[in-house]
Amino acid sequence: MEFTCLSEGKGFYFPPCYILDICGFRVLFDCPMDLSSLTMFLPVPTDSFSMCNGEINSRSCQKSLDLESNVYKRRKIDKPLDESSLIRAEPRYKIIKNLLLWNVSFIDVVLISSPMGILGLPFLTRSKDFSAKVYATEVAARIGQLMMEDLVTMHKEFRQVYGPEGSGSPQWMKWEELELLPSELKEIALGKDGTELAGWMPLYSAADVKDCMQKIQTLKYAEEAFYNGTLIIKAFASGLEIGTCNWSIICPKGSIAYLSSSVFSSATAMCFDYNALQRSDVILYTDFTPCNASSISNDDDNGSATADPNQSVDTVNWEAIADDYQEMEKLDFICSCSMNSVKAGGSVLIPVGRVGIILQLLERIALCLESQNLKVPIYIVSSVAEELMAFTNVIPEWLSKQRQDRLYSGQPLFNHMELLNDKRLQLFPAIHSLKLLTNWQEPCIVFCPHWSLRLGPVVHLLRRWCRDENSILVMEEGVDASLALLPFRPMKMKVLQCSFLSGIQLQYSRPLLKTLQPRHVLFPEKLRQHIDPPKNLFSSSYYSEDETLNVPYLKENSELDIAGDLASRLHYTTLKQGNINIARLKGELAIEQGKYRLLLGTEQDVSSQIRPVVHLGRINLDTLLTELRKIALNITVEETTSADGLYKASLVHVLEPNKATIEITEAQTLISTADKNLSCQISEAISCILDCF
C-alpha cells in the first residue's frame, strides 16, 4: 500500500489531494484547483470603471509599448504592487502540477469528498484516457456541478472582453514575461520552487462539465459501493459542509479511513459521523486546519478559534462540543456590521462561497432586518442561484439534526423559500439581467460569487461600492486581502475579514484519534509539532507533499469464506504426524463485497474424488510390504541401485495376480505394470502410508 500526497492544498477552497495505491488499485482523493491564484490576473474589465477605460481597446498598443520600454518593465518589478502589476489576460486556472505527472489512465478510482474537490475534475475527465470510476455524494456532486457551471458562465465575461484565446500559450506565460513579474506574482505563477507553470490550464467548457458529471457515480451517506468486488467504499458525513464526506475503504487486507477536514457539529450540514470510522486499520489524516490557522494572523474582530495544543484533553464528550456556538457569534457579528451599514445607507457585499454560511446568513440577516424593521432587499446574483435555493430545500437527509427537525414539524428546511415568496429575497441570474435592472434598490445586501474578487458579479459591485465608506465587504480569511483588493484601491469601503471553522480543532484531534482506535495513522509532516499522538495506542508516520510513503498492510493474509455446503463435501484426510486435517479445495472462487468467497460451483461435480497428487513423507519398506500383502499380492523384494546407479533403491516385484515392479527410493516411487487395476491398487497402498492430498 502506497500513499502519495500530491498537494497539501490551501484551506477550505483548495482541499488536499492524494493518491493511494491499495490492493493493486490507484485511488485519487479529490481533484481540486487553486482558485486563489486567480488574484494574479486583473479582474474582468468593465466599461463603467474609469481605471480600465480605454486600456482594453488599446491592449495591443500597450503590449508593444511594454516590449519597447524595458526600463518601464524594470520599474514594474521593483515598484510596490499596484493594479498595473496584475496580468491583463484571460485567466488560466491552476490545477495540481503533481497530478500531471501521473498517467491518467492508471487511475482506477476517484473519490470526491467535497464540492471543492470536484472543481478540477473536468480537466481529468476530458482526457480520453480517463477511465476511472468517480464516486461522490449526491449532494457534493450536485453543488460541485452548480459551482462549475457558474464558473464557466462567469469566465465567459473574460472571453467577451479579450476575445477567443489563440492557439499556443498566452503572452504572459512566455518566460521573458514571467521573468518580469513582481516576486509576489511570480511565486503564484511558478510556485515556490518555480515548477508550477505547467499547472495553468485554460478553463473547461460547459460540455466538459456535463461530460464530467456523467462519469460520477453518486452515493448516499453510508451507501456501500463495490469497486471490482474487492474494495468496499463508503462515504460518511464530515460535517464541514452540506454533502462533504470522509471515506472508508475496506479491502480484503484491511480497512482504511480517509479523515478529511471535519467539523463536529454544524448548524446546517449533517454532523461528523466519526463512529463509522472507528477501528480502521489505517487512518489517513488529511486535515491541515491547524497549519492553515497558524499561518493566518488572528484578527480580534472575528474571534477565530485559537488552538492551544497545551489545552489538549484526552476525554471529550463529543456530543457537547459546541463548534457551532463560536460560529454563531461570528455570524451575529457579520449581521450587526451589516445592519450598521444599511442603516447608514450603505450596501453589504458578501462574496462567500460556502453554501452553509450563505444559507445561515440569509436567515439571520433577514431576521435582523425584520427585528429592526428595515426594508432592505436581499439579493443573490448568480447564474445558479435559483437552482441552489430550490435544491437546498429538498435535501433533508443531508442536513443537521436541527434542520431535520424542521422537516418533522412540517416547516421548510430553510427560511429562504418564505423570503422568496415575500420578495424580501430576490434571485438574479446575472448582473445585467433585465430582472435585476428593473428591481434593483440600494442599499441592499448582496450574496454573489466569486470570493477571489476576480470574476463574477462581485467585480462589478465592488467597483460600484469601493468608494462608499458606508458599504461593507465581507471576506474570508485565507484569501490574501491586500492582493485581492489591489485593483479596487483606494478602498473606502469597510472590509470585514472572518474565518469560519473548516476542520478539526487541534485540541480535539488527540481525543478523537483515541476514540477512533486506529492501528496506524498517517499525519502530515507539518502537524508533527502540533500533534502528539499517544504512541501506546497506535503507530504513526508522517508524509510531505510530493513524497510517496509505503504503508504496510496490517493483515498479512486475506480472509476466505468457504460456503458451508462446499466445506462439508471436501475430502479430508488426517495427516500422519498429528491432528491436522487437510483437504484439496474445489469450487468457484468469487470476489464479492470485498470478500473472497469459495462457492459450490454450479457446473462442477464436487463429490467426485480425484486422486491425490502431492505425497509427503518417506516410505517404510516393511509397512509397504504389509500393505501390499493385505491386498493379496504375491511379492518378492530385492535391494538394488537405481538404473543410473546413483542411489540405493528397493525393488518390489509383484508376481500375482499380474506382473509389476515397484522401485522405491527416498524421494520417488516408480510403479511399472501393464495392469491398470494393479497399478491403481499399488498406488493406493502407497498413498495409505504417506500423507497425501
Added chain:
Amino acid sequence: MAIECLVLGAGQEVGKSCVVVTINDKKIMFDCGMHMGYLDHRRYPDFSLISKSGDFNNSLTCIVVTHFHLDHIGALPYFTEVCGYNGPIYMTYPTKALAPLMLEDYRKVMVDRRGEEEQFSYEQILECMKKVTAVDLKQTVQVDKDLQIRAYYAGHVLGAAMFYARVGDVAIVYTGDYNMTPDRHLGAAQIDKLQLDLVITESTYATTYRDSKYAREREFLKAVHKCVAGGGKVLIPTFALGRAQELCMLLDDYWERMNLKVPIYFSAGLTVQANMYYKMLINWTSQKVKDTYATRNAFDFKHVCSFDRSLINAPGPCVLFATPGMISGGFSLEVFKQWAPYEGNLVTLPGYCVAGTVGHRLMSAKTPAHINIDQDTQIDMRCQIHQLSFSPHTDAKGILDLVKFLSPKHVILVHGEKPKMATLKEKMQSEMGIQCFDPANNETVSIPSTHYVKAVASDALLQSSLSPNLKFLRKCSERGSDFGGLDARTKPRLKVFDDRMAEGILMVQRNQNIEAVHQNEVVAMLGLESHEIKFANCCPVYIANSETRNVVLSQSTVDKSFWLRLLFEKLSSKFPETSIQDCGERLQIESFSVSVCSKEICPHRTTANLQCMPETMYFCCTWSTADEKLAWEIISVIKSLSLRDK
C-alpha cells in the same frame, strides 16, 4: 443455524403487518401495524408471543417500519408507549415525517368521531416518533456489531422501502408493500442483486395481472368529468397521503388541459399540510417529478383549495378529497351520508377495502341500494360508484419478477388473501424451484441459512487463483449426435471449467485458524519432504504386417520417429482438446511421456516373454499421479495401434 420467522400479522390476510425474524441471536420486528377491520384486541399483533414476560427491550434487537400506512405502523405507538418497547426503531425520512400525521388522523377519527376510548394520545405519538432513527435509501445502518440493515426504494407510497437485513452471512429482504411500475408521482421499486436466504414479500394481488394503468386513469377522469359536467358532486375518500397526491396530480393536470373551473377541495388541513412535506421530500418521488422541481414543484397544485364544512351542501358541482379512505368513519363517512342519496353524485372507492368497513360494503353493492352504516343507521344510496382499479401494489407478475431477480433460497408470502397466496406459492415453487411458505398469523416458519467457514487464505494461493485454469471436458453422451440440431445448440458439447482452486489446500488444525494455502506451501509448512509417485509401462504393440515388420527390425532413429508421428496423429484425433507436444524423441501430454523403446531389457516392461518376438515393438511410457486417468486412455490408444493395416 436457522432463520425463524414468527408471523404476528398479515399472515394469509391483509392488515396489521408484523413479522418477527430471528437470525442467530438477533430479533428484528418488521412493521408494527394494526388491523382496520377490528375494534377489539385483534386489531393489534399478539405481542405476547415475542416475550411472555413483556420484556421487549431485551428480546427485540430493533423494529423496522417500511411505510406510513396504518396497517404497517398503526400499532407502533401502542407498542412503544403502552407495552414499553424502548429499543431502536428505523424507518425512512418520509415515513418518520408523515407517520405522525397518519397516526394522529386515525386517533382523531377513533376518539373524536366514533367516541372510542383512545389507545394512545397525541403526546404518545410524538414520544414514540422521538425514538425513531430515520434512514436514507441505500444507507447501510450498523444496528449493532452484527446486524446491518439497508432500505431500498419500494414505490407504493412516499418513503416506502424494502428492507435488507444481514447478520453475519445470513441475509434477508422484507419487502413491505411495493410497486413494480412507476405511477404518477412515484418511481418503481429498485433493489440490488443480493445474496439472500429469504425474501418476505407482500402478495396483495397474488393472482392479478394488470395491463397499462393509463386506460384506467382515463376511465377515472371520464367518470369524474361526466359527474361534474352534470352538476354532480364527487367524493373521493382517500388516505390523506399517497393516493390523494397521486389523484390530485392527475386531476390538476386534467383540469389544466380541459380548462375546467369546478373547484377541487381537500377536506382537512391535513392534506394541504401533507403537500408541504411532499415538496421537501421530492427526491423520493419519480424521476419525472424530480426533474422539474427547480422550476415548479409538482406538489404546488393550481386548482386545489381547502374545504369548509359549510360547503357540503352548497349548490353546484365540486370534487372533494376526504379521509379516511375506506369510509370507515370520520369526514368521508359524514359527507358520504349527505351525498349518497343523490343520483347525480359520484363516490370513488379505493382498489382495496378491508372487510368490515363501509367501503367494503359498497364494493359489492349495486346502485340503488340500502347501505348499513352501523347498527342504527341505514341510508338509501343512489349515487354512482366508481372503483379505482389502479393500485399502488405490484401485481403477480411484479412479485414473480422481483423474486426471480433476487433469486433467494426461500420465500415467505404475507399480506394477501389465503387462496390467492396458495396459487402464487404453487407457481413459485414449480416455475422457479424456490421453496415458498404462506404461514397464517402466529405461525412460525423455520428456514435453514447459509453459513461460511472462515479461512485465512495465503497470498500465494490467491495469486495463483487470479489466473484462469481452464479445463475442457467433452460431453461423451453428445458426441456424434445430431450436429446443428436444436440439442447441439442448447447443450454445448464441450464444457469449459475454470478450476482455479485445484492447487488450493485447506488445512484444519485444532485451536488454530483454518488456513487455505497453495499446495507448494504445504511441504514447507509441515516440514515434510515430498515423495513423488510415478508410473511406467513399456507397452508392447504387435505388428502383423510383414512390410512394417521390416521397418521395425531396422530400428533406426528415422523409423522411431516415424512411429511416433503415427502415434501423434492418432492421439491428436482422439484427444483434440489436449495439447500434445512433439519433442522429437518422445511425445509429451501433460506429465505423460512416451517414446519408442529399443532396449533389450526395459525395467518397465512387465510382459517379459514377448521381447523375443520380432514382430513386437515397444512404447515406453511414464507419467505421474495427476494424469493417471489420461495415461491409461492413451495406453489403450497405443495398444490399438493396429499396425496391421497401416
